Every structure is written in C-alpha cells, then in structure tokens.
Amino acid sequence: MAGFDKVVTSYSEAMAGLTDGMTVIAGGFGLCGIPEGLIAQIKRQGTRDLTVVSNNCGIDGFGLGVLLEDKQISKMIASYVGENALFEQQLLSGELDVELTPQGTLAEKMRAGGAGIPAFYTATGVGTVVAEGKETRHINGRDYLLEPSITGDFAIIKAYKADRYGNCIYRHTAMNFNPMAATAGKITVLEVEEIVEPGELEPSQIHTPGIYIDRVIKGEFEKRIEKVTTRDNNK
Amino acid sequence: MALSREQIAKRVAMELQDGYYVNLGIGIPTLVANYVPSDIEVMLQSENGLLGMGPYPTASKVDADMINAGKETVTAAKGAAIFSSAESFAMIRGGHVDLTVLGAFEVDQHGNIASWMIPNKLVKGMGGAMDLVAGAKNIICTMTHANKQGESKLLSECSLPLTGVGCINKVITDLALLEIKDGAFYLLERAPGISTEEIITKTAGKLIVAGDIPEMQFN
Numbered sequence: 001m002a003g004f005d006k007v008v009t010s011y012s013e014a015m016a017g018l019t020d021g022m023t024v025i026a027g028g029f030g031l032c033g034i035p036e037g038l039i040a041q042i043k044r045q046g047t048r049d050l051t052v053v054s055n056n057c058g059i060d061g062f063g064l065g066v067l068l069e070d071k072q073i074s075k076m077i078a079s080y081v082g083e084n085a086l087f088e089q090q091l092l093s094g095e096l097d098v099e100l101t102p103q104g105t106l107a108e109k110m111r112a113g114g115a116g117i118p119a120f121y122t123a124t125g126v127g128t129v130v131a132e133g134k135e136t137r138h139i140n141g142r143d144y145l146l147e148p149s150i151t152g153d154f155a156i157i158k159a160y161k162a163d164r165y166g167n168c169i170y171r172h173t174a175m176n177f178n179p180m181a182a183t184a185g186k187i188t189v190l191e192v193e194e195i196v197e198p199g200e201l202e203p204s205q206i207h208t209p210g211i212y213i214d215r216v217i218k219g220e221f222e223k224r225i226e227k228v229t230t231r232d233n234n235k
Numbered sequence: 236m237a238l239s240r241e242q243i244a245k246r247v248a249m250e251l252q253d254g255y256y257v258n259l260g261i262g263i264p265t266l267v268a269n270y271v272p273s274d275i276e277v278m279l280q281s282e283n284g285l286l287g288m289g290p291y292p293t294a295s296k297v298d299a300d301m302i303n304a305g306k307e308t309v310t311a312a313k314g315a316a317i318f319s320s321a322e323s324f325a326m327i328r329g330g331h332v333d334l335t336v337l338g339a340f341e342v343d344q345h346g347n348i349a350s351w352m353i354p355n356k357l358v359k360g361m362g363g364a365m366d367l368v369a370g371a372k373n374i375i376c377t378m379t380h381a382n383k384q385g386e387s388k389l390l391s392e393c394s395l396p397l398t399g400v401g402c403i404n405k406v407i408t409d410l411a412l413l414e415i416k417d418g419a420f421y422l423l424e425r426a427p428g429i430s431t432e433e434i435i436t437k438t439a440g441k442l443i444v445a446g447d448i449p450e451m452q453f454n
Contacts, residue, residue: 104324104366127400
C-alpha cells in the first residue's frame with residue numbers, strides 16, 4: 001500500500017503518461033524556480049506538439065528553451081518570451097504559435113483553473129489586443145474582459161522541500177507561478193531539492209498542500225541565473 | 236537643459252510619500268529607488284512576488300532563488316514578504332499598490348499608454364505591464380518628450396498598440412511634468428532652462444499652458 005506516499009525515483013516514472021499533443025503547465029519565472037529535471041525528461045522522451053503554459057519560455061539552451069531545440073512545443077502561452085533566439089526563429093517561420101497573456105491574468109487563469117472557476121472578469125487588457133474576441137461586461141462603472149481559465153494535462157513544478165505526501169514549501173522568489181501551476185494539472189509532478197518524512201514540515205507553514213500533487217521526485221538543480229547583479233557591479 | 240535619466244528619476248522620487256507601496260518598472264523607473272528621500276519610508280513591490288525589495292546583493296550573497304521582476308538578483312529588505320504570482324497580481328489588480336512608475340513609447344491626451352509592442356518588430360510580450368496600468372491607483376509615466384527623430388511622444392492619440400486605456404494621469408519627461416485630465420495635457424513644471432515654447436513645440440497632443448509655468452525644484 002502506497003497510501004499517500006507520492007515519491008517516485010525515476011524521471012521516466014515522474015513523466016509517465018505524457019503524450020503528444022498534451023498541455024503542460026510549468027511553474028517558474030525566467031529561470032527561477034523551474035523544474036529542471038522534469039523539463040530535461042520531456043526533452044529525452046521526445047514528446048511533441050505540446051502546448052506549454054508558462055510565464056516565459058526559458059532561454060536558448062536552458063529551461064523550457066531546450067524543448068524548442070527538437071521543436072517539441074507547437075504552442076506557447078506566456079507573458080514574456082524575450083531572451084530566446086530559437087523561439088523567435090520558430091515564431092517567424094510559423095512552426096510555433098504564441099498566445100501572449102498579461103502576467104497577472106496568466107497567474108489568475110491557472111489559479112482559477114485549479115479552483116474550478118471556468119472564467120473570470122478582469123480590467124487588465126481592456127481596449128488592447130488582448131480584448132479581441134472576448135466578451136466585455138460593464139460592472140460598477142468599469143469595463144471588464146471575460147478571461148477563460150487554464151488547466152493542463154500535466155503541471156510540472158519545483159519546490160524547495162516536500163514531504164512524501166507532496167506537502168511542500170518554496171524558497172524565496174522561486175515560488176512565483178509554482179503554487180498556481182500545482183493546482184491546475186490533471187497530473188501534477190513536483191521536483192524538489194529535498195524530501196522529508198511526513199510530519200517534519202510545520203503544517204501551518206506548508207505553501208502547497210499535498211492534495212494537489214501526484215508525484216514527487218528529488219532533483220539536482222543547476223539554478224542558472226539570468227542576470228547576476230551585485231552592489232559592486234551596479235551600473 | 237533637458238533632464239538626464241537620473242534627474243527624471245529624482246523628480247519622480249519627489250512624488251513618493253511616506254508609507255507608499257510602489258512598483259517600479261524597468262529603465263528610468265528602476266533608478267527612482269536610488270533617490271527615495273531619507274525622511275520617508277517606501278516599500279518596493281516586484282511583481283514576481285516580492286514586497287520589500289532591497290538593494291542588489293554583495294557578490295557572496297547572490298542567490299538564484301532571489302530575483303526581481305527584471306530577473307536580476309536582489310535582496311529582501313527588512314520587513315519584506317514573499318508570495319506567489321497570483322497573490323502579487325491580486326495586490327496590483329486590487330488597487331493595493333499606491334504608485335506604479337513605468338516607461339512608455341507613447342502617451343496620449345486621453346491617458347492611454349503604448350509601451351509593449353512595435354508592429355513589425357519582434358513582439359516579446361507585455362509581461363505585467365497591462366495588469367499594472369489597469370490596477371494601480373496612481374501611475375507616473377517616465378519617458379523622453381520626443382524620440383530620437385524629434386517627434387513628440389505625447390500625442391492626441393497613441394499610434395502603437397495600447398497597454399492600457401485612460402489610465403495615465405501624470406507624465407514626467409526630460410522636459411516637463413504634465414498632468415493628464417479632461418482630454419488634455421496640463422503643463423505643470425518645466426525642466427530647468429527649458430522654455431515653455433520648446434515644450435509646446437514638442438507636444439503633439441492638446442496642451443494646456445495656464446499662466447507662468449514654474450521650473451522644477453530639486454532639493
């Protein structure tokens with residue numbers, strides 16, 4: 001009996017069931033708080049025609065950017081996709097479709113998707129290209145857009161520590177989109193720096209409760225930094 | 236003389252008030268943090284999930300898990316809080332952030348702003364800019380008054396794709412401080428040494444100049 005023990009020991013187990021054409025929601029902001037090993041596994045598996053939902057698409061050669069190398073992503077839903085030459089190339093050649101979404105709306109789409117709310121109204125994007133084709137409603141003197149929420153076949157997220165039940169905590173700003181992504185996957189896979197026994201994490205300090213998590217794997221992280229800025233080299 | 240980037244930031248900083256929660260965009264707005272008056276406290280919000288952004292770390296304290304919305308390594312200030320992106324934008328969308336400072340390509344007399352996309356150039360995305368302009372109570376837009384070709388960026392109607400509509404009420408440029416209301420720019424202050432005539436020439440949108448316009452005072 002496995003009970004609530006969600007720990008898996010191989011990446012192929014962690015990403016089992018991911019097939020061509022699926023939607024994958026990924027946590028992370030830039031390269032901060034990304035599930036490095038799970039992304040590498042998707043690359044190894046060669047799953048194609050993926051719709052990937054993430055604030056960014058990594059950079060050339062790291063993060064979600066590696067999935068562009070073998071053209072595994074057919075559609076990207078993101079708020080900002082700079083810093084990535086391969087992305088640009090595939091976008092211009094028409095091999096890659098992109099749906100640019102305001103950052104706060106993207107976060108809320110994941111949150112709502114995971115919370116069973118199919119759509120929500122927001123003022124963000126009213127009067128812009130984001131509003132095209134969307135229902136607008138006037139509420140209390142202001143215009144709002146109806147934004148559909150997002151769920152995925154898989155969600156891949158990264159936390160600092162988790163117990164075997166999947167209860168987890170994030171470290172510093174590596175939290176970002178991970179808590180919402182965690183709730184929005186039919187199967188949510190969590191990659192962590194450290195796995196502890198149930199009871200070791202303080203219940204009131206848990207960021208994401210284990211109910212949202214299906215599989216937990218311990219990873220090794222490179223944690224590449226996009227822009228190292230220090231007091232010394234501050235221009 | 237037209238204001239330098241630093242001087243624009245300095246003038247923006249004079250608009251800060253004690254106890255303000257402030258979101259600073261990339262570019263000139265980031266520099267505002269260097270000029271917070273010493274007799275007030277402000278808390279900087281970074282939309283990736285940090286309230287209370289501190290200075291850049293020393294080299295030995297660089298931490299990949301501690302970045303700002305510009306993806307730069309930063310520190311947390313005393314009394315900081317860290318939270319998810321949904322929480323961060325709940326603060327922004329919900330109007331809890333007192334002031335947002337951001338740059339723009341164009342602003343028009345109706346308070347519309349274009350800051351994220353130039354057609355036929357690569358589109359990188361709006362990031363959090365649309366959420367910020369839709370949610371902030373108070374927005375200051377910083378930019379040069381005219382582009383490199385000398386064409387005004389203060390227009391009657393934005394020509395580029397919009398970031399938000401009717402949301403900008405104050406613009407601080409290298410030449411002037413202006414307020415936007417009732418479908419016009421109101422000239423309130425001139426940069427030191429800049430004539431009202433020059434500002435009139437370089438403002439394409441409807442500009443109201445009422446009486447003598449004072450020069451900006453820097454303390």
